[in-house]
Amino acid sequence: MSVKLGVPSKGRLMEKTVDWFAARGIRLRRSGSERDYAGVVEGIDGVELVLLSAGEMPRELGAGRIHLGVTGSDVVREKLVHWDQRVEALAEMGFGGADLVIAVPAGWVDVDTLDDLDAVAAQFRARHGHRLRVATKYHRLVREFLREAGVADYALVDSQGATEGTVKAETAEAVADITSTGETLRANGLKILSDGLIHSSQATLFRSRQAVWGDEERAVLREFEARIGL
Numbered sequence: 001m002s003v004k005l006g007v008p009s010k011g012r013l014m015e016k017t018v019d020w021f022a023a024r025g026i027r028l029r030r031s032g033s034e035r036d037y038a039g040v041v042e043g044i045d046g047v048e049l050v051l052l053s054a055g056e057m058p059r060e061l062g063a064g065r066i067h068l069g070v071t072g073s074d075v076v077r078e079k080l081v082h083w084d085q086r087v088e089a090l091a092e093m094g095f096g097g098a099d100l101v102i103a104v105p106a107g108w109v110d111v112d113t114l115d116d117l118d119a120v121a122a123q124f125r126a127r128h129g130h131r132l133r134v135a136t137k138y139h140r141l142v143r144e145f146l147r148e149a150g151v152a153d154y155a156l157v158d159s160q161g162a163t164e165g166t167v168k169a170e171t172a173e174a175v176a177d178i179t180s181t182g183e184t185l186r187a188n189g190l191k192i193l194s195d196g197l198i199h200s201s202q203a204t205l206f207r208s209r210q211a212v213w214g215d216e217e218r219a220v221l222r223e224f225e226a227r228i229g230l
């Protein structure tokens with residue numbers, strides 16, 4: 001049985017993943033057209049390429065349908081409860097870097113920390129009759145982070161894209177989103193709390209703890225690990 005290697009089929013992680021493996025003598029390519037989601041692995045035996053979205057990689061790793069997979073460390077932490085019991089991070093790959101942060105309106109000049117946010121949240125509810133709304137697609141990570149920080153008086157608003165625009169659109173008062181350069185946050189009049197870093201993410205090669213690791217698969221894994229310098 002081959003070791004199934006999941007690689008992002010598109011998006012910002014795909015090309016750099018191919019380059020990362022090529023630099024280690026493992027060449028990944030599609031079997032056919034650009035829309036062909038089957039792939040070929042050259043340079044190592046016993047590895048089968050599976051092309052899928054970065055967002056779906058955690059589910060496939062967590063279910064053991066693929067043995068190895070590349071996606072963001074934020075995506076795995078968000079989509080897999082007790083993620084480290086279901087996958088193992090084999091290698092941080094050095095690209096796809098982004099910080100998941102909590103940001104508030106730049107005009108909230110007295111709000112710079114999570115404690116300030118907690119105080120504002122209590123006042124907000126008293127004044128407006130509903131909880132302060134935080135827009136994000138990272139529900140699990142944001143809830144865990146704010147619970148540990150002792151911030152409770154808020155409500156999450158789901159936002160699957162253009163999250164930074166929700167404050168000006170008055171569908172939220174704060175956001176939790178990915179930032180690389182900070183440009184989108186600034187362009188939307190938002191500032192990051194000084195203790196508002198939830199997770200520094202980067203593309204990571206994960207191993208599934210749920211996949212079938214028989215003698216054959218383990219032999220391939222050892223060769224694979226040697227080739228990528230683990």
Ligand SMILES: Nc1ncnc2c1ncn2[C@@H]1O[C@H](COP(=O)(O)OP(=O)(O)OP(=O)(O)O)[C@@H](O)[C@H]1O
Pocket residue numbers: 010011012013053054055056071072073074075096097098178179180201202203
């Ligand atoms: N500026 C950025 N915006 C969004 N994601 C970024 C950024 N920089 C790095 N990343 C990382 O890239 C990963 C998401 O990659 P990408 O946006 O390609 O996924 P996706 O293709 O949108 O996923 P899906 O296929 O599920 O839609 C995440 O781990 C994220 O942290």
Ligand SMILES: O=P(O)(O)OC[C@H]1O[C@H](OP(=O)(O)OP(=O)(O)O)[C@H](O)[C@@H]1O
Pocket residue numbers: 161162163164177178179180181182183184185
């Ligand atoms: O800090 P910055 O450099 O401004 O990058 C952060 C922005 O980049 C992403 O949007 P993008 O439109 O690139 O990707 P998406 O399709 O995942 O929203 C992300 O959703 C942020 O909005």
